[in-house]
Amino acid sequence: MTAFTSLSRAMLLGWFRDRSALFFSILFPLMFLVLFGGVFGDMGTSRLAVIQVGQVPLLEQGAAGLGEVLEIQKSDDPAAAREKVKEGDVVAAISQQGDTLQVSYSAADQVRSGTVQGVLRQVVSQANAAGVPQRFTMTAQQVEDDSLKAIQYVTPGLLSWAVAMGAAFGAAATLVTWREKRILRRLRLAPVALGSVVGARVGVSVAIALIQTAIFLVVASLPFFGLQLSAYWWMSIPLIIAGTLTFMAIGLVAGGLAKSAEAAAGISNLIVLPMAFLSGSFIPLDAAPGWLQTLSNVFPLKHLNQGLLDVMVRGQGPLSVLPELGIVLAFGLAISLIAMKVFRWDTV
Amino acid sequence: MGSTIIVNDLRKHYGQVRAVDGVSFSVEQGEFFGILGPNGAGKTTTLEIVEGLREADSGTVEILGMRPWPRNPKLLTRIGVQLQATSFFERLTAREQIRTFASLYGVAAKKADEMLAQVGLEDKADTPAERLSGGQGQRLSIACALVHDPDIVFLDEPSAALDPQARRNLWDLLRQINDNGRTVVLTTHYMDEAESLCDRVAIMDDGRILELGPPASLVRGLESxxxxxxxxxxxxxxxxxxxxxxxxxxxxxxxxxxxxxxxxxxxxxxxxxxxxxxxxxxxxxxxxxxxxxxxxxxxxx
Structure with missing residues (x-):
């Protein structure tokens, strides 16, 4: 084994055997996912509410039985109705053009929209079977989903927070404990290139971040949460790696300033947690005041969030997040320079 | 037999404190050399300068004909350093520790396991380093310092905080290391340790060497x-x-x-x-x- 692989192995084993590190980098963020995605997620949509746009004779004919399944609201404004679907207030907007039933639904909630479509198809076929002179058909159409359902929004935000926290804590704790326990000194007295030590730490942090990502995406995609990844989600991988590097640098600054592992964890938390709130990791910034939205741009986490949202759930193309990728890396580079300034080999 | 370590007029100041104040000594090949003194005498700073962890303000150090400062990887393969029992990777077992250190020197895992057996820790191989006793930790630390078969071994207060039995066991191990022909440099604040182990002792106080020689002749020279x-x-x-x-x-x-x-x-x-x-x-x-x-x-x- 080379120095690089054996150091990587030592660090990974150390991380894996550290229950609290495992808890904070994997389970803790998942608890938030359950909280935000599972519990709050259900609060946005009332039970199988649909909105009827204009006159829909078909619905009125079958209204007797339908009332038990669908809660039918009425509107005369097609645009406002579509907006309600997008926002997840209702499952679908239904209108009738001659003998065609038009259904607009949101891809964000496929289970419900599928149920509603099934119900409506039954309505159509019952009407046809009843021998009414008209032959009815149904068309279903997805509304563009630019306002995202809770889980769609929560997953990238929480993932970027989890990765940021894992990378910053990992780097800070390693630096401080290795310095306090004199492992850094011991490594200085071994014929090891500094690059191997740093490289191993970076490699391990990136590996941990990718493990976090995999677990997160698997859990969020469970039917209970129902995350729908868009086509270019894999573009999140370079973003995650860039984010890991940047937050490692933040952790190294924290570790350079701190005198104990506890202090390092505290400083990292003090940096990452408020940043997560102000960058919209937990709560969307869309409703935040303008000055806060402007302020959020000075945080690398905001750009990481933005990039992850764009490629994971908003369905944007792989090249669209290159600016975010560049910004996150630029932050990383600048913070690394600070980290080098405050780096100490030794306690004295 | 030539001198493996030559230290000449070493000085290191921290602000007003003269941690090392004109220290000179040389160590012969195969010698067991002790630096003895109370805490704060400057032993550890001296040792750290010799090892190449710190830069001296003035004076020179030569080990095996090489300068330890700036960091010299060629020299590092030929010296072994034991810092403290706690200098271990977190949450790794004794075997994983020594194998990790072995690989840093390009030494095979098999050799690492042999070294573990040599210091009598075979049955503790799967114990996390944190759970070893003080004496076992010191022996593991020394095994890690010896795994690449260095010519010179530096030991910084290896028996600090050990109970008497563990100290005796450690001394046997240290003698064994020296009997294999290695040069051993040890700092200690235990008089009996220096007396029992060292071929020559430098007595340090206040950053200076007060006396240097074989323990017996230092004692004998005393009008005691x-x-x-x-x-x-x-x-x-x-x-x-x-x-x-x-x-x-x-x-x-x-x-x-x-x-x-x-x-x-x-x-x-x-x-x-x-x-x-x-x-x-x-x-x-x-x-x-x-x-x-x-x-x-x-x-x-």
């Missing part, structure tokens, strides 16, 4: 007193003073009567004539006396 103790009551203070003669001291602490003399042979003969040798204790000068003599103050680690 031998202390002879008898149980109180076997001999009155008056008769003790009479036996001891002028220039000697007699002291009775209620448990033993102690005669301090520079002519122990005469006193012992006199005691033997009176058939008073039963339960007698004779204590010659130790390095502690040397320290006391050199600094005028009692030795306290």
């Amino acid at each position: 007193v031998t202390r002879i103790s008898l149980e109180t009551g076997t001999l009155s203070v008056e008769s003790a003073a009479e036996i001891a003669g002028p220039g000697a001291s007699v002291d009775d602490d209620g448990v033993s009567v102690t005669i301090g003399t520079d002519d122990p042979a005469r006193v012992l003969t006199a005691l033997a004539e009176r058939n008073l040798l039963t339960g007698i204790q004779v204590r010659g000068a130790t390095l502690e006396d040397v320290f006391l003599n050199l600094t005028g103050r009692e030795y306290r680690a």
